[in-house]
Amino acid sequence: MKKQRVIVLDGEQQNKQDILAISEIQEGLNKMEQFPVYSPDLQWFEQMVLAEKKIIRKKLIRDLSIFFIVAIIILCGIMISLFQMPAVFIFLQIATTIFIAFYSGTRLLKKVKIG
């Protein structure tokens, strides 16, 4: 088999080249630092903050509304099943307990396997 000539750079030379590359990168990024950036006035930032806070508030109200509506529907369902159809209520309680136990068990097993 023909021997291949491989030029191996020693650690020091490689290190020097790395430093050179890093300093070239830094030089380029320094030029970017001198790039003019237009900064809007304080009023623009104030408007932006107010608009963003309004969005956050709206989102919070929407999320809370959805939460309460879903909670009321579930509670109504449970109450109706408890007073009108006790068999369905007992079935739901057992099914939910089994589901939670099964779900937690499989998740725990997965975690143990990964670990």
Next chain:
Amino acid sequence: MDALIKNAKKGDHLAFAMLFKDHYPFLVKYLMKITMNPDTAEELAQETMAKCIQKIHLYNGQSKFSTWLVSIATNTYIDQCRKKKREKNWQGQEEIYRKLKWHFESRNEDWNDALEALGRLPEDVRIPIVLKHYYGYSYEEIGEWMKISPGTVKSRVHNGIKSVRKELNLSEETESHRFGRRTTK
């Protein structure tokens, strides 16, 4: 903690505005360095500020406010890249720095070869290089922000520098060919 930050945490919108006005150029310039695109940088800066308003209660004052902004901006950019890749709206690495290069040339400033090499790198390699070798953050900090281990950050930085080095050597070789010089014996 700074009085402005304290007031912003209490919900004072003027304090927030002043804080953002002070940090806006720093934020846009950081984003420009990692995105290599001035328009994307400005767009992401606004998104970062919006996230900052939402998460200000999580800022504990252990690090500088600018460092906290950098961490949010980094995550916002990574999320945007993932989203674009999912939507198959990805322009590819070749295109992203063209506008910046044009800006440099229009201002009669030299475009650095290393910047071109940096622009060709994937964003998950470019970000740690900029954070480590320009801003001087530790591998641990970068890893925490990018949700990867410090070892992975270190290897990405190392490989990224290696690629830049190779590309710079390549251009030197091309230049020496152009001028008819021999670099090897």
